[in-house]
Amino acid sequence: TIEENWARSDQYHNSFLIRPDETLDFALKNSAEHGLPSIAVSTSQGKYLNLLARSIGAKRILEVGTLGGYSTIWLARALPEDGKLITFEIDKTHADVAQANINHAGVSSKVQIILGPATDTLAKVERHPDHPFDLAFIDADKENNLTYFLEAKRLLRKGGVIIVDNVVRRGRVADPEVKDESSEGVRKLLRHLKDDRDVDATTIAWVGEKSYDGFLYALLK
Numbered sequence: 001t002i003e004e005n006w007a008r009s010d011q012y013h014n015s016f017l018i019r020p021d022e023t024l025d026f027a028l029k030n031s032a033e034h035g036l037p038s039i040a041v042s043t044s045q046g047k048y049l050n051l052l053a054r055s056i057g058a059k060r061i062l063e064v065g066t067l068g069g070y071s072t073i074w075l076a077r078a079l080p081e082d083g084k085l086i087t088f089e090i091d092k093t094h095a096d097v098a099q100a101n102i103n104h105a106g107v108s109s110k111v112q113i114i115l116g117p118a119t120d121t122l123a124k125v126e127r128h129p130d131h132p133f134d135l136a137f138i139d140a141d142k143e144n145n146l147t148y149f150l151e152a153k154r155l156l157r158k159g160g161v162i163i164v165d166n167v168v169r170r171g172r173v174a175d176p177e178v179k180d181e182s183s184e185g186v187r188k189l190l191r192h193l194k195d196d197r198d199v200d201a202t203t204i205a206w207v208g209e210k211s212y213d214g215f216l217y218a219l220l221k
């Protein structure tokens, strides 16, 4: 099938570019064993986030939507010894499984999981005057994409990067017949961005083992 074709394509490229990794395999296996849905970023996307964080010298990272901590581990590994990642999760089971995976990955000293609805918990985070965040990865309930985006803007430094996952949704976001909440949440963010002069952004659509979707990549000017 076409899905198998793209999964094979991802795996082919990964076989040259991404080393097998017991820690990340454990995180996925442990998540599945605890009944978490299989909706983490793909291996190549995880590596992409890791490369991006290192490319911009990120020291402080925000993540909305922890799940089992798979993307968290990729991002935390990009941080220097004194780096910090704060990740927001509403589901206690997800947060507990993520904490175990993060401990197993040896990055627990850099990662803090904040439990609760991120619209509330993010609003309580103060902007650090000397150490604002460098990078935000938004990957939670898509209805609240715009709220999360605005909070990330508030908390990031100039030159910081905001990535929003799942903005293409197999092309459904651009299909006016599709009215689901997630697609609507992406459209609301896009409408906002049309007039937001503080950021420059583009959508990078991708295809691979996680089907057809895309990242929004926004740079704070």
Ligand code: SAM
Binding pocket: 039, 040, 041, 064, 065, 066, 067, 068, 069, 070, 071, 072, 088, 089, 090, 091, 094, 116, 117, 118, 119, 139, 140, 141
């Ligand atoms: N970033 C993760 C990864 O790639 O490994 C995947 C995150 S998963 C797609 C979305 C997560 O957002 C779920 O664990 C879900 O429980 C969480 N979530 C949903 N609504 C939320 C909310 N209002 N506040 C915080 N987290 C929320």
